[in-house]
Amino acid sequence: MAQELNVNGRNRKLDGDGDMPLLWALRDLLHLTGAKYGCGIGLCGACTVHVNGEAVRACMMQLGDVPPGSRITTIEGLGTPDKPHPLQTAWIVEQVPQCGFCQTGMIMAAAALLKETPKPSESEIGGAISNICRCGTYSRVVKAIQRAAGQLSKA
Amino acid sequence: MTDIVFTRRGFIKAGALGVLVLGTDISGAVAQAPGAAVELGAYLGIAEDGAVTIVSPASEMGQGAYDALARMVAEELECAWDSVSVRAPWADERFRNPLSKIQRTVNSETISGYYSPLRKVGAAAREMLISAAAQHWGVDPAGLTATQGRIAHAASGRSISYGQLAAAAAALPVPSEPKLKAAKDFKLIGKAIPRKDLSAKVFGTAEFGADIFEPGMLTAMLSLAPHPMCKITHVDSAKAQTMPGVIKIVPVDGGVAVIADNFWHARKASEAIVLEYEAAPTAELSDDVIADRFSKALIEVPGQTFPETDFSVFPPKMIQPDRPQVAKALESAASVLDMTYDVPHLAHAAMEPLVCSAKLTPEGLLVRGPLQAPEVSRQVAADIAALPLDKVRVEMTFLGGAFGRKWATDFVRIAVQAAIAMPGRMVRTMWTREQDFTMDQFRPAFRARIRAALSDTGEIAGMHSQITGPSIWRYQKKKQIPGMADPSVAAMLIYDRYKFPNKLMEFHEVELGIPAGYWRSVTLSQVAFFAESAIDEIAVATKQDAYTLRRNLLSGPGHGRLVAVMDKAAAMIGWENPRQPNVGRGIAIAYGADSFCAMAAEVEVTERMFNIRRLVCAFDCGRIIDPSSLEAQISGGIVFGLQATLWGEVPFADGRPQVQNFGEFRMPLISDIPPIDVHLVDSDHPPAGAGEASTPLVAPAICNAIAQANGTRIRRLPLSKSFDI
Ligand code: FES
Ligand code: FES
Numbered sequence: 001m002a003q004e005l006n007v008n009g010r011n012r013k014l015d016g017d018g019d020m021p022l023l024w025a026l027r028d029l030l031h032l033t034g035a036k037y038g039c040g041i042g043l044c045g046a047c048t049v050h051v052n053g054e055a056v057r058a059c060m061m062q063l064g065d066v067p068p069g070s071r072i073t074t075i076e077g078l079g080t081p082d083k084p085h086p087l088q089t090a091w092i093v094e095q096v097p098q099c100g101f102c103q104t105g106m107i108m109a110a111a112a113l114l115k116e117t118p119k120p121s122e123s124e125i126g127g128a129i130s131n132i133c134r135c136g137t138y139s140r141v142v143k144a145i146q147r148a149a150g151q152l153s154k155a
Numbered sequence: 156m157t158d159i160v161f162t163r164r165g166f167i168k169a170g171a172l173g174v175l176v177l178g179t180d181i182s183g184a185v186a187q188a189p190g191a192a193v194e195l196g197a198y199l200g201i202a203e204d205g206a207v208t209i210v211s212p213a214s215e216m217g218q219g220a221y222d223a224l225a226r227m228v229a230e231e232l233e234c235a236w237d238s239v240s241v242r243a244p245w246a247d248e249r250f251r252n253p254l255s256k257i258q259r260t261v262n263s264e265t266i267s268g269y270y271s272p273l274r275k276v277g278a279a280a281r282e283m284l285i286s287a288a289a290q291h292w293g294v295d296p297a298g299l300t301a302t303q304g305r306i307a308h309a310a311s312g313r314s315i316s317y318g319q320l321a322a323a324a325a326a327l328p329v330p331s332e333p334k335l336k337a338a339k340d341f342k343l344i345g346k347a348i349p350r351k352d353l354s355a356k357v358f359g360t361a362e363f364g365a366d367i368f369e370p371g372m373l374t375a376m377l378s379l380a381p382h383p384m385c386k387i388t389h390v391d392s393a394k395a396q397t398m399p400g401v402i403k404i405v406p407v408d409g410g411v412a413v414i415a416d417n418f419w420h421a422r423k424a425s426e427a428i429v430l431e432y433e434a435a436p437t438a439e440l441s442d443d444v445i446a447d448r449f450s451k452a453l454i455e456v457p458g459q460t461f462p463e464t465d466f467s468v469f470p471p472k473m474i475q476p477d478r479p480q481v482a483k484a485l486e487s488a489a490s491v492l493d494m495t496y497d498v499p500h501l502a503h504a505a506m507e508p509l510v511c512s513a514k515l516t517p518e519g520l521l522v523r524g525p526l527q528a529p530e531v532s533r534q535v536a537a538d539i540a541a542l543p544l545d546k547v548r549v550e551m552t553f554l555g556g557a558f559g560r561k562w563a564t565d566f567v568r569i570a571v572q573a574a575i576a577m578p579g580r581m582v583r584t585m586w587t588r589e590q591d592f593t594m595d596q597f598r599p600a601f602r603a604r605i606r607a608a609l610s611d612t613g614e615i616a617g618m619h620s621q622i623t624g625p626s627i628w629r630y631q632k633k634k635q636i637p638g639m640a641d642p643s644v645a646a647m648l649i650y651d652r653y654k655f656p657n658k659l660m661e662f663h664e665v666e667l668g669i670p671a672g673y674w675r676s677v678t679l680s681q682v683a684f685f686a687e688s689a690i691d692e693i694a695v696a697t698k699q700d701a702y703t704l705r706r707n708l709l710s711g712p713g714h715g716r717l718v719a720v721m722d723k724a725a726a727m728i729g730w731e732n733p734r735q736p737n738v739g740r741g742i743a744i745a746y747g748a749d750s751f752c753a754m755a756a757e758v759e760v761t762e763r764m765f766n767i768r769r770l771v772c773a774f775d776c777g778r779i780i781d782p783s784s785l786e787a788q789i790s791g792g793i794v795f796g797l798q799a800t801l802w803g804e805v806p807f808a809d810g811r812p813q814v815q816n817f818g819e820f821r822m823p824l825i826s827d828i829p830p831i832d833v834h835l836v837d838s839d840h841p842p843a844g845a846g847e848a849s850t851p852l853v854a855p856a857i858c859n860a861i862a863q864a865n866g867t868r869i870r871r872l873p874l875s876k877s878f879d880i
Contacts, residue, residue, distance in 0.1 A: 016417075016419070021419065024418050024419045028374070028417040031368050037418075040816075041818075046506060076358070076359050079358065084358075088357045091353070095349050095353060095784070096357075097356040097357065098218070098219075099217030099557075100352070100363075101363060101506040101507045107357060126825040132817060133506070134795070136790060136794025137787070139790065
């Protein structure tokens with residue numbers, strides 16, 4: 001089955017089984033490896049991407065269930081070193097990543113939050129983002145989100 | 156900037172002129188007597204345009220090794236930090252850690268082991284560049300200075316770049332004792348500079364174990380018996396064979412690997428395999444059975460003693476326990492405080508499940524993956540592929556967390572077994588999250604019984620500390636030290652720095668057969684809870700302040716750094732301040748891998764609920780390489796310890812771990828994190844590793860605080876057994 005999707009601004013044909021999770025379609029068919037496999041059952045958020053602007057745990061969405069023509073944004077499409085998303089800039093300033101494995105999913109979850117809530121409080125961040133980071137970068141994640149949202153003074 | 160290409164042996168590609176590549180067997184060569192042969196390897200390359208490439212000998216698993224090690228070289232080299240790029244290591248004898256004499260990233264030994272030799276590599280290159288400039292201009296090297304990638308001759312106002320000198324410098328002898336900079340002149344070491352690996356990690360381009368790709372690559376997923384020692388009696392793969400994308404099904408350790416064109420096909424087919432196997436050696440085990448065996452072992456299994464270290468003299472001296480004296484102290488005590496503590500099995504649960512890739516070609520075997528033990532992995536791979544060592548190349552990707560689990564090589568073995576069945580193709584062998592949990596090499600469950608002999612004036616007249624549980628060394632097939640209990644279990648069962656007489660520490664070993672491995676902070680992960688709870692209980696029983704008692708027990712020489720961090724943590728938590736009702740404060744200390752750590756907690760307890768109001772930590776690991784990266788290690792270690800304190804537990808039933816995924820092994824999320832304050836003590840002591848000592852102190856600091864808040868003494872982890880959290 002070939003599914004046509006718009007991935008990071010490009011129309012792509014994904015030739016995978018209908019029950020193949022979107023995560024594996026992106027990773028194994030398009031070699032977009034920024035979204036990670038952490039749990040496979042929707043618990044950790046390492047696989048977070050945007051589908052039509054909303055944060056989705058890509059391990060839980062089957063390719064066949066993605067509406068044809070959907071816009072998919074992965075971390076690779078969120079920003080680049082030349083044109084970073086404000087979160088990516090803030091993430092480096094606050095030196096958030098440790099091992100880095102959860103970070104792309106964390107950033108994608110944060111990007112979706114900022115679209116809904118441009119200036120989230122700490123508790124709104126905690127309420128909205130339930131991604132797991134085993135390295136324990138949480139307090140810097142909160143700081144980086146608030147920095148990107150313009151809530152921290154420049155440093 | 157020029158990308159320096161290293162060949163498989165680590166040398167620069169022939170014909171790439173104008174490149175200085177300097178590297179040595181850093182475990183000794185640079186420090187060897189003058190005239191000793193120095194092998195040029197690959198730590199450092201300087202290209203014609205001044206691009207500097209530094210290979211990190213240690214794996215990057217989040218702890219900041221790449222940056223920290225590269226900075227040691229660059230600091231002495233005096234190049235511009237912007238011109239430096241850091242390369243992932245491969246297995247190579249020349250990358251051995253001088254401390255452990257093996258290339259591995261474990262034990263908090265990276266910073267301490269490589270600090271001096273890597274600075275020498277940078278300094279030697281700087282001196283060679285200066286000599287080359289002196290020859291080039293025909294001037295005295297004493298009149299030359301090196302900064303920011305250029306050599307300047309003040310007298311004539313001339314300057315020349317490293318890149319222009321690199322080829323000439325490469326031909327010069329390597330100085331055996333290059334002069335190192337004074338710490339006061341450091342420009343990189345000690346400064347908070349964003350790590351170079353962060354960019355790839357926020358743009359999604361960092362290559363982790365599962366991210367490697369090459370055309371024709373295949374994915375293997377596993378069907379495994381429930382225990383690595385299970386003997387497989389029958390494999391029914393008829394259905395799996397016919398499933399889409401499946402290419403081959405091959406036997407591997409403990410099961411079969413299904414090799415397919417992608418993850419999803421391999422996974423579905425691996426789930427269609429039916430394995431039959433003999434009962435696991437653990438088949439009868441449950442938590443109740445384990446608890447029973449622990450109770451019996453404390454009485455029936457002879458204890459192996461663990462010596463005490465006397466730090467008041469230098470070098471510290473080992474003291475063997477005097478059993479009759481300890482027995483006498485307990486018999487003649489005014490009172491004996493008898494305390495029993497329990498901790499459960501724990502999983503590593505790195506965010507990146509186990510994964511490793513390999514490819515067999517006529518040239519040899521290539522292994523790529525997130526490895527803590529490249530050197531052993533190379534040997535293991537060579538044995539399986541029946542190849543000489545020099546035909547096996549092992550390369551590290553980024554590690555998506557490890558915490559000790561990726562020190563093991565079970566997943567490397569299986570990856571090589573799968574790959575040699577498909578010559579010419581890269582085979583990426585991935586474990587599911589469920590396999591990563593159930594086939595973990597767990598931090599074992601332990602029980603401790605501690606009996607303190609107390610005098611009528613509240614002095615500690617002796618202490619008998621017993622621990623029971625499995626030996627990690629036995630499972631890891633590491634040779635035991637004759638006459639001494641397994642230090643990965645029993646070391647520091649009561650901190651030897653606490654000064655009181657008649658200590659006896661014993662290990663009563665129980666063989667459970669459950670895979671056991673090293674888990675962040677290893678022995679401290681259990682004994683810090685036992686030792687620091689017991690001291691606290693003694694303080695309560697003898698009506699002393701818990702902080703003052705510790706301070707008194709640490710009087711005398713040799714404990715200055717430990718006392719200093721403890722004083723700091725007490726001040727940070729406001730130890731002396733009045734407390735509201737139901738609020739308690741607790742303190743705990745530890746030292747390990749030459750780092751000193753103190754933690755204090757403030758909690759509020761109401762019935763079966765409690766709230767952690769604050770966690771503070773003071774940490775002294777000697778010279779700081781990067782304060783921001785260091786703070787991340789310590790606060791990350793605290794979150795790791797918080798998980799173990801609140802929810803961490805892998806129960807066993809019918810011989811099997813009852814954790815499949817994060818649903819059963821609850822992790823803290825953003826909303827669960829209390830305010831955490833970390834204070835770093837900078838000093839001139841040699842730098843030490845910092846990834847471990849904060850983790851084990853969370854439990855005793857919080858439990859001691861709970862005891863102060865409402866008198867409830869927690870003797871069993873995790874806290875979810877005692878509270879609604
Ligand atoms: S991998 Fe999708 S939520 Fe964990
Ligand atoms: S940075 Fe390692 S899991 Fe989050």
